[in-house]
Amino acid sequence: MEPVSAFPLATVVISAFILFIMIVLANTARIVPQKTVFIIERLGKYYATLEAGFHILIPFVDKVAYRHSMKEMVMDVPPQVCITKDNISVEVDGILYIQIVDPSKASYGVTNYEFATTQLAQTTMRSEIGKIELDRTFEEREKINMEIVAAVDKASLPWGIKVTRHEIKNITPPESIKGAMEKQMRAEREKRALIAESEGDKQAKINRADGDKQQAIALSEGEKMKRINEAEGRGQEIERIAMGTAKGIREIANAISEKGGSDAVNLRIAEQYLQEFGKLAKTNNTMIIPSDLGDVAGMVAAIGKVLTTTTHAQTARELVTAAAQPVNAQFPPQQRPPQQRPS
Numbered sequence: 001m002e003p004v005s006a007f008p009l010a011t012v013v014i015s016a017f018i019l020f021i022m023i024v025l026a027n028t029a030r031i032v033p034q035k036t037v038f039i040i041e042r043l044g045k046y047y048a049t050l051e052a053g054f055h056i057l058i059p060f061v062d063k064v065a066y067r068h069s070m071k072e073m074v075m076d077v078p079p080q081v082c083i084t085k086d087n088i089s090v091e092v093d094g095i096l097y098i099q100i101v102d103p104s105k106a107s108y109g110v111t112n113y114e115f116a117t118t119q120l121a122q123t124t125m126r127s128e129i130g131k132i133e134l135d136r137t138f139e140e141r142e143k144i145n146m147e148i149v150a151a152v153d154k155a156s157l158p159w160g161i162k163v164t165r166h167e168i169k170n171i172t173p174p175e176s177i178k179g180a181m182e183k184q185m186r187a188e189r190e191k192r193a194l195i196a197e198s199e200g201d202k203q204a205k206i207n208r209a210d211g212d213k214q215q216a217i218a219l220s221e222g223e224k225m226k227r228i229n230e231a232e233g234r235g236q237e238i239e240r241i242a243m244g245t246a247k248g249i250r251e252i253a254n255a256i257s258e259k260g261g262s263d264a265v266n267l268r269i270a271e272q273y274l275q276e277f278g279k280l281a282k283t284n285n286t287m288i289i290p291s292d293l294g295d296v297a298g299m300v301a302a303i304g305k306v307l308t309t310t311t312h313a314q315t316a317r318e319l320v321t322a323a324a325q326p327v328n329a330q331f332p333p334q335q336r337p338p339q340q341r342p343s
Contacts, residue, residue, distance in 0.1 A: 023059075024059045027057060027059040027060065027062075028056055028057055028058070028059050029054070029055075029056060029057075030050065030054075030055045030056075030057055030064065031053070031054050031055075032050050032051060032052050032053055032054075032055065033052060034052045035052070035069060035070045035071050036052065036067065036068070036069055036070065037049050037050060037051055037052075037067075037068050037070060037103045038050040038055075038064045038066070038067055039064070039065045039066035039067075039068070039103060039104065039107045040057065040062050040063070040064060040065070041062070041063050041065040042058070042061055042062050042063075043061060046065075046104060046107075046108065047062065049103050049104060065107065066103070066106075066107040068100050068103045068106055068107070069100070070099070070100055070103075071099070072097055072098070072099045072164060073097070073098050073099065073114075074095060074096075074097055075095070075096045075097075075098065075114055075117070075118055076093075076095060076096075077093055077094040077095065077096050077118055077121050077122060077125070077166075078093060078118070078122070079091050079092065079093035079170075079172075080092060080093070080122050080125070080126065082125065082126045082129035082130065083126075083129070083130055084129055084130065084132065084133055084134045084137060085130060085131060085132055085133050086133045086134055088134045088173060088174070088177055089173075089174060090129065090134065090137065090171055090172060090173045090174075091170070091171075091172040092125055092129060092168060092170070092171050092172075093168075093169050093170055094121065094125065094145075094148075094166055094167055094168045094169055095166070095167045095169060096117060096118065096121050096152070096163065096166050097163070097164045097165045097166070097167075098113075098114075098117055098156075098161050098162065098163050098164065099161070099162045099164060100113075100160060100161060100162075101160055101161070101162045102160030103160065104160065105158065105159055105160030106159055106160040106161060109158050109159040109160060110159045113156070113159050113160075113161050116156070116159065117152055117156055117159075117161060117163065120151070120152050120155050120156065121148055121152050121166060124147070124148045124151040124152060125144070125148055125168075128144045128147045128148060129144070132144075134173060134177065137171055138171060141168050141171075144168060145165070145166045145167060145168060148166045149163050149164075149165055149166050152166070
């Protein structure tokens with residue numbers, strides 16, 4: 001027989017030794033990523049928690065039992081049927097946000113913390129939905145979320161889990177209830193539309209009434225000012241006419257008092273008498289003829305005598321008034337006492 005070569009046996013031994021060294025190095029040197037922790041067991045018992053960085057372990061003695069991420073995790077809460085306070089079945093699902101705060105408790109406090117927190121969130125959700133009516137479930141989502149977070153966070157504290165928040169995704173009522181709710185919402189919208197329309201009509205009527213009121217007040221104020229102005233104008237007109245008439249009469253009286261004034265008055269009276277007498281035949285079928293047509297001079301003399309008597313009486317009254325006044329009395333320009341004429 002030929003002797004067995006030792007070269008292949010040496011190669012196998014060297015290869016096995018190299019493999020052993022590599023396994024030992026792999027179990028000895030460990031690099032932990034950021035936001036990740038390793039739970040180390042030594043001889044089957046919890047030994048340490050390794051955070052991010054490079055670590056050296058004892059081969060075949062220390063073992064990485066659990067790996068946990070310290071990031072905030074999002075878990076989907078499966079849909080479930082809940083019964084409201086008014087006995088309406090609704091399907092509710094949500095999203096749960098959790099974070100590991102104690103890796104050792106998360107490893108040894110519960111078998112599966114994700115499943116445990118999800119189930120706890122579902123049971124708490126059923127309990128909270130059962131406390132309120134269907135209509136309020138849509139309004140009090142925030143309150144329901146807060147109650148679920150408080151309950152799950154308290155129960156998961158021994159597991160090293162922190163529940164940050166919970167959000168309800170959908171609340172789905174049955175189709176029959178959904179149709180009734182749509183009808184109710186439609187009726188409510190129509191009601192609000194009618195109320196808004198009536199309020200607008202009311203405000204429009206109020207605005208129109210205020211406008212008519214202000215217009216009437218403005219018209220009345222304008223009419224008032226117009227009448228006041230017209231009255232003032234008529235008063236000034238009457239006053240000026242009276243002043244003009246008084247001035248004319250005063251001038252006539254002064255003219256009569258002068259020399260030859262009476263003769264001029266008699267002449268004027270005779271002219272007007274003849275003119276008016278000549279108009280009688282033109283305006284009336286019936287004529288009243290004086291008894292003495294030829295005595296025009298006598299009639300004029302009689303009228304002149306009446307005027308002279310009236311003038312003398314007026315002069316006497318003015319003299320009496322002037323005598324009754326103080327000596328230094330001031331007379332208005334249009335009411336000066338008549339001059340004393342020689343008797």
